[in-house]
Amino acid sequence: MAPTESPGFYFNLATMRPIVIGFGLLILCMLVLFKIGEVNFVEGNVRLEVIVAIAAFIFFFIGLYFNYQSQRKISNQKDVANPSEIIDYEQIKKIGLTQREHDVLVKMADGLSNQEIAQQLFLSESTVKTHVSNILFKLDAKRRTQAIQSAKKLKILA
Amino acid sequence: MAPTESPGFYFNLATMRPIVIGFGLLILCMLVLFKIGEVNFVEGNVRLEVIVAIAAFIFFFIGLYFNYQSQRKISNQKDVANPSEIIDYEQIKKIGLTQREHDVLVKMADGLSNQEIAQQLFLSESTVKTHVSNILFKLDAKRRTQAIQSAKKLKILA
DNA sequence: ATGTATTTCCTACTTTAGGATGAGCCTAAA
DNA sequence: TTTAGGCTCATCCTAAAGTAGGAAATACAT
Numbered sequence: 001m002a003p004t005e006s007p008g009f010y011f012n013l014a015t016m017r018p019i020v021i022g023f024g025l026l027i028l029c030m031l032v033l034f035k036i037g038e039v040n041f042v043e044g045n046v047r048l049e050v051i052v053a054i055a056a057f058i059f060f061f062i063g064l065y066f067n068y069q070s071q072r073k074i075s076n077q078k079d080v081a082n083p084s085e086i087i088d089y090e091q092i093k094k095i096g097l098t099q100r101e102h103d104v105l106v107k108m109a110d111g112l113s114n115q116e117i118a119q120q121l122f123l124s125e126s127t128v129k130t131h132v133s134n135i136l137f138k139l140d141a142k143r144r145t146q147a148i149q150s151a152k153k154l155k156i157l158a
Numbered sequence: 159m160a161p162t163e164s165p166g167f168y169f170n171l172a173t174m175r176p177i178v179i180g181f182g183l184l185i186l187c188m189l190v191l192f193k194i195g196e197v198n199f200v201e202g203n204v205r206l207e208v209i210v211a212i213a214a215f216i217f218f219f220i221g222l223y224f225n226y227q228s229q230r231k232i233s234n235q236k237d238v239a240n241p242s243e244i245i246d247y248e249q250i251k252k253i254g255l256t257q258r259e260h261d262v263l264v265k266m267a268d269g270l271s272n273q274e275i276a277q278q279l280f281l282s283e284s285t286v287k288t289h290v291s292n293i294l295f296k297l298d299a300k301r302r303t304q305a306i307q308s309a310k311k312l313k314i315l316a
Numbered sequence: 317a318t319g320t321a322t323t324t325c326c327t328a329c330t331t332t333a334g335g336a337t338g339a340g341c342c343t344a345a346a
Numbered sequence: 347t348t349t350a351g352g353c354t355c356a357t358c359c360t361a362a363a364g365t366a367g368g369a370a371a372t373a374c375a376t
Binding site for chain 4: 256257258259281282283284285288289301
Binding site: 055108109110111112113141142143144145146147148149150 | 213266267268269270271299300301302303304305306307308
């Protein structure tokens with residue numbers, strides 16, 4: 001983040017699909033619930049505040065996640081104004097690492113297993129393995145530990 | 159877990175406190191408003207769906223904004239402190255790592271496999287495995303990557 | 317519009333890592 | 347001389363990592 005020029009939101013369908021679908025389903029479920037429970041609400045058996053509070057909570061976190069996804073994309077755009085930035089985004093492009101691969105690389109360096117990375121990035125373990133393999137190839141590493149070491153030397157990891 | 163340097167969800171008390179407080183206040187305000195306007199809702203003059211939908215959208219964007227704010231704070235914190243990369247031998251003793259274990263840890267951080275470490279230190283792979291297991295236990299890590307990450311934070315690795 | 321690159325996911329397979337346990341050897345301290 | 351800690355090595359087993367190859371949808375640029 002922190003690019004001085006406002007980058008705007010970057011959405012691509014592949015990564016946003018689950019979010020959009022989830023968002024839509026949530027609204028649908030909500031509407032269905034309302035239809036079903038309409039009488040109850042009119043009779044005042046269910047506290048309106050509770051419903052709204054729950055909805056607020058859910059959508060609050062959806063908003064968090066939504067923004068997180070877009071931030072992830074934005075962070076790819078290099079930050080010229082902030083020289084203290086440790087990561088060399090030019091180097092990343094030079095090596096040919098994609099955005100998603102770099103995401104995985106960061107998680108790898110945090111010491112996460114493929115499964116944990118999959119959970120945190122909302123991917124299958126298969127996908128993570130694919131990314132890891134590509135990372136190892138592009139960084140000319142035989143193991144993830146070696147890839148992390150190389151990446152830090154190349155300043156594509158903090 | 160809470161990898162502090164990685165992008166994504168970053169929750170610590172310091173950065174989240176204003177968010178939590180703000181969120182709580184908003185819900186409080188909402189509840190108060192409901193108390194005030196309770197009669198209208200019971201009478202069914204206002205569509206419940208509309209209210210909830212509006213609440214959902216509001217909180218959705220609040221979520222967006224809060225995440226945006228927290229992200230900004232993270233990127234500001236990044237340029238704090240990139241201290242010297244000196245090995246803290248006191249820390250090593252404190253944790254209980256032996257000399258040989260530290261040797262292996264260093265090789266691990268270089269991205270070597272157990273077999274390669276064995277060759278470089280003139281050991282059998284079995285011995286290296288034993289050392290690695292002890293290292294993982296003493297550093298409270300599940301994987302070697304995690305051990306490396308922890309070790310660097312504890313300054314027992316350059 | 318079309319071709320290239322990205323992202324996602326899969327199956328099947330091999331290799332490496334890691335856990336649990338035991339044991340022999342050496343050294344320094346009690 | 348026991349004892350304790352450290353170093354070495356082993357086996358057996360499970361879990362995780364990594365390879366190879368394919369496939370489908372999307373993204374992006376020309």
